[in-house]
Amino acid sequence: MFTPLFDHIQKFVTLEPSEIDLLQSCLKLAKIKKKEHLLQEGQVCNTIYFITKGCARQYIINSKGTEQTLQFAIENWWITDYLSYHNTTPSHFYIQTVENCELIAIEKNTLESLLIEIPKLERYFRIVSQKSFGAAQMRIKFLFTMSAEERYHHFNNLNPDFVQRVPQYMLASYLDFSAEFMSKIRAGKV
Amino acid sequence: MFTPLFDHIQKFVTLEPSEIDLLQSCLKLAKIKKKEHLLQEGQVCNTIYFITKGCARQYIINSKGTEQTLQFAIENWWITDYLSYHNTTPSHFYIQTVENCELIAIEKNTLESLLIEIPKLERYFRIVSQKSFGAAQMRIKFLFTMSAEERYHHFNNLNPDFVQRVPQYMLASYLDFSAEFMSKIRAGKV
DNA sequence: CGGTCTCTTGACGGAGTTCAAAGCTAGTGG
DNA sequence: CCACTAGCTTTGAACTCCGTCAAGAGACCG
Numbered sequence: 001m002f003t004p005l006f007d008h009i010q011k012f013v014t015l016e017p018s019e020i021d022l023l024q025s026c027l028k029l030a031k032i033k034k035k036e037h038l039l040q041e042g043q044v045c046n047t048i049y050f051i052t053k054g055c056a057r058q059y060i061i062n063s064k065g066t067e068q069t070l071q072f073a074i075e076n077w078w079i080t081d082y083l084s085y086h087n088t089t090p091s092h093f094y095i096q097t098v099e100n101c102e103l104i105a106i107e108k109n110t111l112e113s114l115l116i117e118i119p120k121l122e123r124y125f126r127i128v129s130q131k132s133f134g135a136a137q138m139r140i141k142f143l144f145t146m147s148a149e150e151r152y153h154h155f156n157n158l159n160p161d162f163v164q165r166v167p168q169y170m171l172a173s174y175l176d177f178s179a180e181f182m183s184k185i186r187a188g189k190v
Numbered sequence: 191m192f193t194p195l196f197d198h199i200q201k202f203v204t205l206e207p208s209e210i211d212l213l214q215s216c217l218k219l220a221k222i223k224k225k226e227h228l229l230q231e232g233q234v235c236n237t238i239y240f241i242t243k244g245c246a247r248q249y250i251i252n253s254k255g256t257e258q259t260l261q262f263a264i265e266n267w268w269i270t271d272y273l274s275y276h277n278t279t280p281s282h283f284y285i286q287t288v289e290n291c292e293l294i295a296i297e298k299n300t301l302e303s304l305l306i307e308i309p310k311l312e313r314y315f316r317i318v319s320q321k322s323f324g325a326a327q328m329r330i331k332f333l334f335t336m337s338a339e340e341r342y343h344h345f346n347n348l349n350p351d352f353v354q355r356v357p358q359y360m361l362a363s364y365l366d367f368s369a370e371f372m373s374k375i376r377a378g379k380v
Numbered sequence: 381c382g383g384t385c386t387c388t389t390g391a392c393g394g395a396g397t398t399c400a401a402a403g404c405t406a407g408t409g410g
Numbered sequence: 411c412c413a414c415t416a417g418c419t420t421t422g423a424a425c426t427c428c429g430t431c432a433a434g435a436g437a438c439c440g
Contacts, residue, residue: 060331
């Protein structure tokens with residue numbers, strides 16, 4: 001039941017059986033229904049989440065009252081607000097499940113102990129977060145250089161299966177255009 | 191001469207004197223003139239840079255042939271292309287000095303050895319890159335929710351001293367609008 | 381089924397781009 | 411130390427991509 005996480009970790013570091021046992025004893029699997037919140041804006045984030053099944057997203061509510069999705073997380077992705085987590089400051093974001101999810105939630109206290117007991121995890125999270133940062137840079141590049149239509153087609157090509165899983169208005173906001181415009185792109189009326 | 195880096199590291203982890211000696215023996219300070227490139231698009235990135243003096247930026251050239259700055263790095267910031275670095279793939283970015291710089295360049299080989307010799311550095315880089323990732327998320331939030339004029343004023347308020355240091359067209363592209371439009375914002379003609 | 385989300389369509393408007401030309405500034409070499 | 415030049419900034423007019431609004435059509439879930 002924790003195997004997706006162990007598999008993911010073993011891609012980057014090799015844990016001893018004893019370390020796996022220790023880690024396992026600290027983990028809890030949670031089943032969360034669709035549309036539930038893992039984090040609310042204004043709340044201090046002190047948990048990190050690893051999705052083993054389903055899909056979650058990080059979003060904000062803009063000045064017009066519309067939700068805008070900043071990030072999706074699917075199987076084998078971590079999701080949290082690292083700024084709020086590290087600085088113990090109120091979060092600017094909501095984190096919400098998009099589908100019924102199974103996920104591993106690790107509290108800050110637990111994680112801090114684990115990182116001390118199993119220093120290899122420092123390496124694991126270092127590599128994972130450097131890659132995430134790299135991916136965020138690429139995301140900004142695409143937002144900068146592509147038109148709305150190009151972003152849509154590009155995303156569709158890279159994630160043909162994922163597109164089915166989320167409502168179109170969420171994807172539209174992730175790609176930074178309106179749901180109406182997305183509809184026109186899909187209809188070829190643009 | 192390496193003190194800015196040691197100071198920065200000691201904010202997050204405490205190194206033993208022997209570790210400091212080892213680290214020091216592996217570092218080289220480089221003086222780089224303004225407008226020189228540390229990384230070219232298409233090249234595999236196998237160096238990370240810590241700025242001790244000056245300013246550098248990561249940028250791309252868009253389809254119209256215009257440079258667009260994705261990130262600035264000033265004193266006490268790391269800059270590199272982590273995706274190219276980790277995957278050994280050609281970079282999508284240029285990295286270039288904006289001012290005359292003094293920086294510490296660490297090759298991938300050297301860094302990998304250092305991380306093994308001084309495991310605390312794993313922790314240091316984990317924390318730094320998680321914070322960077324958090325900052326990238328905030329950047330995307332601002333790009334999504336603010337108008338061009340709001341982004342300009344917001345950036346000016348947060349970095350009043352920095353704005354003087356870079357040409358306006360670089361800052362305009364970083365904030366994702368044209369140099370001409372920036373000029374109009376500054377003149378209050380918008 | 382009934383109501384609430386979600387998606388579509390068209391008309392209109394506006395924030396920001398593009399282009400071209402002129403004005404300014406700073407660095408460089410004589 | 412001045413003059414020249416290349417790079418940077420400003421300005422205005424025309425244009426365009428995409429947002430907003432409003433209304434209707436589906437689709438899904440209880």
